[in-house]
Amino acid sequence: MTENAPFPDQSDRSFLLNPFPWYEHVRRESPVAIDVLRADRSLVPSAIEETLRYRSPIQRLRRFSTAETELGGVRIPAAGHVVEAHLGSANRDEARFERPEEFRIDRRPNRHIAFGNGVHFCLGAPLGRLEAKVALEAFLERLPNLRVDPDVRLEPVPSNTFHGVTPLPVSF
Numbered sequence: 001m002t003e004n005a006p007f008p009d010q011s012d013r014s015f016l017l018n019p020f021p022w023y024e025h026v027r028r029e030s031p032v033a034i035d036v037l038r039a040d041r042s043l044v045p046s047a048i049e050e051t052l053r054y055r056s057p058i059q060r061l062r063r064f065s066t067a068e069t070e071l072g073g074v075r076i077p078a079a080g081h082v083v084e085a086h087l088g089s090a091n092r093d094e095a096r097f098e099r100p101e102e103f104r105i106d107r108r109p110n111r112h113i114a115f116g117n118g119v120h121f122c123l124g125a126p127l128g129r130l131e132a133k134v135a136l137e138a139f140l141e142r143l144p145n146l147r148v149d150p151d152v153r154l155e156p157v158p159s160n161t162f163h164g165v166t167p168l169p170v171s172f
């Protein structure tokens with residue numbers, strides 16, 4: 001199978017340059033998570049990894065087959081058949097993660113594939129992680145009362161590839 005990596009820069013715009021979703025996801029999945037993070041900043045990196053696993057910003061990737069093969073008991077025909085990898089689903093694989101439906105900011109190990117896998121592993125992963133860390137730490141430090149408007153119904157990004165919310169009204 002070959003990879004054709006039409007990388008969508010949307011993930012940057014939606015999930016890094018506008019980092020509120022990170023904060024919001026953490027807050028929503030575990031209401032006490034923010035307080036725990038405030039008390040123990042050393043958990044910020046693992047909280048970011050868990051957010052990537054639990055709310056994978058890119059939900060699926062596409063490949064085209066070049067040779068007949070079998071994957072997970074499914075026959076994939078040769079040449080040009082589209083095969084989709086659902087990262088969000090893989091990141092909740094119960095064979096891989098203990099109680100995958102739980103959002104645990106201290107999850108270890110956490111070998112998710114939110115940045116892909118293999119030769120096309122995300123080139124920007126270190127930058128993405130750093131940006132998320134800087135943003136989350138700044139929120140914790142400077143905006144102790146930052147809250148997402150509880151009355152607003154969050155709308156998902158209109159996409160079956162990208163995962164996130166838009167817009168996200170906040171007060172602080």
Ligand code: HEM
Nearest residue numbers: 005007011057058061114115116119120121122123124128
């Ligand atoms: C949370 C943020 C991000 C997520 C979830 C993400 C996710 C991914 C995923 C899943 C792939 C694999 C695509 C594939 O195999 O077809 C990928 C590839 C890539 N990403 Fe990211 N990415 C993020 C941020 C970034 C940033 C900040 C940059 C650059 C500054 C970047 C640059 C790239 C590039 C160049 C590739 C293609 C690598 C290749 O094909 O060899 N990404 N990303």
